[in-house]
Every structure is written in C-alpha cells, then in structure tokens.
Amino acid sequence: MQFTDLKLNKPILKAVSEKNYTEPTAIQKKAIPLILEKKDVIASAQTGTGKTAAFALPILQLLFDKQDSGKKGKKIRALIVSPTRELALQIQENFNTYGKYTNLKSSVVYGGTSIEPQIETLSKGVDVLIATPGRLLDLHKQECVRLNQVETLVLDEADLMLDMGFIDDVKKINRLCPKTKQVLLFSATMPAKIDELALDVLKDPAIVKITKGSSTASGVNQKLYYVHKPKKIELCLHLLRNTIKGDILIFRRTKFGVEKLEKSLQKNGYKVDSIHGDKTQAAREDALNKFKSKEVNILIATDVASRGIDIQNLDAVINFDIPNIAETYIHRIGRTGRAGNTGNAFSFCSRDEKVYITGIQKLIKKDIPVEKEHPYPIEKDSPNMFFRKDNKNKKNRKSANSKKNKKRWY
Structure with a gap:
C-alpha cells in the first residue's frame, strides 16, 4: 500500500x-x-x-x-x-x-x-x-x-x-x-x-x-550491566569513551540525578544538556534544539521527556537508573531504533533495582542480555549482589554502646 x-x-x-x-x-x-x-x-x-x-x-x-x-x-x-x-x-x-x-x-x-x-x-x-x-x-x-x-x-x-x-x-x-x-x-x-x-x-x-502484547522495538539492541550504584558514573564514562558513540539520550529517575550526572559529564569534557521539570519551558526547548542541531550530542532527561522526544537517528539510550514502572522501559528505549533504523539501549542495574529488571523482563517476555565484560561488574549470581552483608548485630538488637547512651523518658 x-x-x-x-x-x-x-x-x-x-x-x-x-x-x-x-x-x-x-x-x-x-x-x-x-x-x-x-x-x-x-x-x-x-x-x-x-x-x-x-x-x-x-x-x-x-x-x-x-x-x-x-x-x-x-x-x-x-x-x-x-x-x-x-x-x-x-x-x-x-x-x-x-x-x-x-x-x-x-x-x-x-x-x-x-x-x-x-x-x-x-x-x-x-x-x-x-x-x-x-x-x-x-x-x-x-x-x-x-x-x-x-x-x-x-x-x-x-x-x-x-x-x-x-x-x-x-x-x-x-x-x-x-x-x-x-x-x-x-x-x-x-x-x-x-x-x-x-x-x-x-x-x-x-x-x-499493532503490537502483540508489550514488546520492545525490534530494531533496538539491548544490554544490561550489573553495577554497584556508586560506580554507575564511572561505568557511564567508560562506555562513552570506549563503546557508545553518536547522539545519546540518558534517562535518570530524578531531577537531582539529572543535574549531578550533567555536571560530571561536563567536567569530563562532554557536550551535554538536560531536560527536567524544574527547567523553564524556554530552557527545555533550548536544550532539545541544541541536541537536534548537534550542538550537544548527549541529552539527559527525566521520564517527562521519554515520549515527547522525536529525534531522527538517535544512536543510543542509556537507562542510568532502571525505571520502577516496567512500561516506562519500553517507552524509554523506543526513542532509538525508530522508523526502521537500528539503535542501542544500555541499562545500569544496581542491587536495589534488580526487582525492576525482573518486572521488565516479565513484561517484554524475554531476558535482557547481560554484559559482564566491564570494569565494575557484580556477578549476577553473587550472594552479595542484592543483599548487604549481615550486620554483626542481630536483627532488632541494639549495640552495647547504643543501650548505654540511650536516654530514657522514665
């Protein structure tokens, strides 16, 4: 037709x-x-x-x-x-x-x-x-x-x-x-x-x-990185230097997280701008126009922008924070691989976000391929991956010093 x-x-x-x-x-x-x-x-x-x-x-x-x-x-x-x-x-x-x-x-x-x-x-x-x-x-x-x-x-x-x-x-x-x-x-x-x-x-x-259930765009190559939360910025910089090139959209869950990452990337010499709810509409439009005109090649955004951005030939999406709503993952990575093109989606998962990955994989009915070859790995099957080591104090027990210093009301 x-x-x-x-x-x-x-x-x-x-x-x-x-x-x-x-x-x-x-x-x-x-x-x-x-x-x-x-x-x-x-x-x-x-x-x-x-x-x-x-x-x-x-x-x-x-x-x-x-x-x-x-x-x-x-x-x-x-x-x-x-x-x-x-x-x-x-x-x-x-x-x-x-x-x-x-x-x-x-x-x-x-x-x-x-x-x-x-x-x-x-x-x-x-x-x-x-x-x-x-x-x-x-x-x-x-x-x-x-x-x-x-x-x-x-x-x-x-x-x-x-x-x-x-x-x-x-x-x-x-x-x-x-x-x-x-x-x-x-x-x-x-x-x-x-x-x-x-x-x-x-x-x-x-x-x-058109879609059969909830599925991700077929033209998107997905990769999942298990990483300790404090090492996410280091992993992001490592991938930007060695793996991820072109026009990149990075998603963070909060406005504070967006601003923190933006400053880190700028300090490392990257051309970056951001969109989030605290910015004026003029500032948001300016950031988007800079990205579209190639003045900057990295745009960091909260999910408010995940469905409002239509940029031709976006090369990659980075889920710096895993979304807590499974459908949001589909919308985020749907920003790349559009109109018959191919794209890449990189997701950084810390121990407390594992439950979100489980929900996403259940929704899309497939496992996201795990990339283990990076400098900051957490082994997927490691017993310490999602749980902190047991505290030496037993559950619901106060330490001796705590008991000694506690002020009583009676």
Whole structure:
C-alpha cells in the first residue's frame, strides 16, 4: 500500500511526499481509513510507529473538505490532548508539516509559559488545537477557549496521561466537547483503567492493535550491566569513551540525578544538556534544539521527556537508573531504533533495582542480555549482589554502646 491508496487529497500527499514518505506504517494503514469514515478508534502501538501521522493526516483531510465553510472566523474543530509539553510541540510540528499546502491553522497551548500570547493566538481562530490538559482547562475557565465546535477529539498517549494523574481532567475535557464528536484514543499500552476510560468516552470504537502484547522495538539492541550504584558514573564514562558513540539520550529517575550526572559529564569534557521539570519551558526547548542541531550530542532527561522526544537517528539510550514502572522501559528505549533504523539501549542495574529488571523482563517476555565484560561488574549470581552483608548485630538488637547512651523518658 502507498499513501496514494489512502484517499488523501493532493495538498496533503504533496506534503507527505516532500518528507520522502511513500509507504504508510502498519498503524497508519489500519487507522487512517477508519478515521476517514468518522469512526471512533482505539489504537494501541508502541512508540516510533508513526502514530501521530496516523491521526494527523486523516484529521487534516476531514477538515480540508469543509475548510471554506462559514465566514465568522476559524473555530476549534479538532482537539488533540497531550500529556507533556514536548509531545504537544512535536504533534504541532507534524500538523504544520502535513498541512503546509492547506489553509488550515493549528496552534499549541501548554503550561509553564505565559498564557497571554496563547490567548491572543486563540482569539484569531484556529482549526486544530493541541493542548496539555491543565493549560486547556485554565483557558476554558477564563473563557478564552470554546470547545463546542469540536468534531474530533484525540487522546494521545493515554496511558502516560493516566500515569501523570490527568484522567479526571481528560474526562472533564471530554464533557466540554459535543456529544456527537469523533473520539480517537492512542496509547502505547492498554492497562485496565485505560479500558475503563475508553468505555466512558468512546462509542462503538474500532480497535487497532499493532503490537502483540508489550514488546520492545525490534530494531533496538539491548544490554544490561550489573553495577554497584556508586560506580554507575564511572561505568557511564567508560562506555562513552570506549563503546557508545553518536547522539545519546540518558534517562535518570530524578531531577537531582539529572543535574549531578550533567555536571560530571561536563567536567569530563562532554557536550551535554538536560531536560527536567524544574527547567523553564524556554530552557527545555533550548536544550532539545541544541541536541537536534548537534550542538550537544548527549541529552539527559527525566521520564517527562521519554515520549515527547522525536529525534531522527538517535544512536543510543542509556537507562542510568532502571525505571520502577516496567512500561516506562519500553517507552524509554523506543526513542532509538525508530522508523526502521537500528539503535542501542544500555541499562545500569544496581542491587536495589534488580526487582525492576525482573518486572521488565516479565513484561517484554524475554531476558535482557547481560554484559559482564566491564570494569565494575557484580556477578549476577553473587550472594552479595542484592543483599548487604549481615550486620554483626542481630536483627532488632541494639549495640552495647547504643543501650548505654540511650536516654530514657522514665
């Protein structure tokens, strides 16, 4: 199948052709015809499979057919709700790319920046609005956005919205839109609460499922390193010097961890920047742009960025900290090996993270290959790997000095 077989109009096909896309991905082949038929759709596919184009192209087509109707200014006719600012910006970039030869206007709104420029843009009218839940509801509360003309509502990365606590906001947004709207729900995984949400907001949906269970991208070579936690930075530096080259995305669990690693790598002469929740939106965009323009080749991020970054030809992902949610591992390493390319994922596991690896391997239904040839190994079967040596004092017993110095209240 070619894009020309999907009944898309010439302006959209021209924009697609300029991106050198000729054959749609599996999710696009199945979802686009259903969306063009105005059906509600639940689509499940792993990251990097072309989900954004799977809803952007047919939405542009549906809006294009009626774009000249009405002379009272543009109304929001398509609403895409996204969990993160980075992902929202990426979606808008797609709409701008594919809609460049139409008269359709898209805009994006998100928190962390001044609301006034967003209000001004909305006042001029837009056809497609991409929004994070909190900022959208703020704008609605101030009566700066009206959703009563929405024809298509997209809930993108629904499982991430669940993880981030946005589900109640999403339900409220759904109620603010007309009951007659078309609803499209896209999610990398389908936990029980997402099934419940789908039953609540979709009407007789068509189901498109590309992945077979939870699996990692086939183009990603995975390696697992067992290492003592204090030696992770040394291992990271060793691999950067000898093994890992190119554009690298490193994930840490906390903002403090991101900043600590960033300083260590900078001291060792590496070109590095970072993204985390304490940075302003301008600083986050600046870091991402530096990475995309090759000004820096290492980007360190918390999981807030794990699904919002779409960088072509990313060479490697490093899980400096193992994620405590198994699905997050899939999303992280899905940043590399995209669109038919190959990539590498390196995971550093300390003794207290072993339980997370067990959960990840159970989810992906295979063992991650262990790399033992490195300077800071912990033998996988070592009795000291996951447990500290017994303290000389027995459990629940105080030492003699402790008893001697303890102050009694009686």
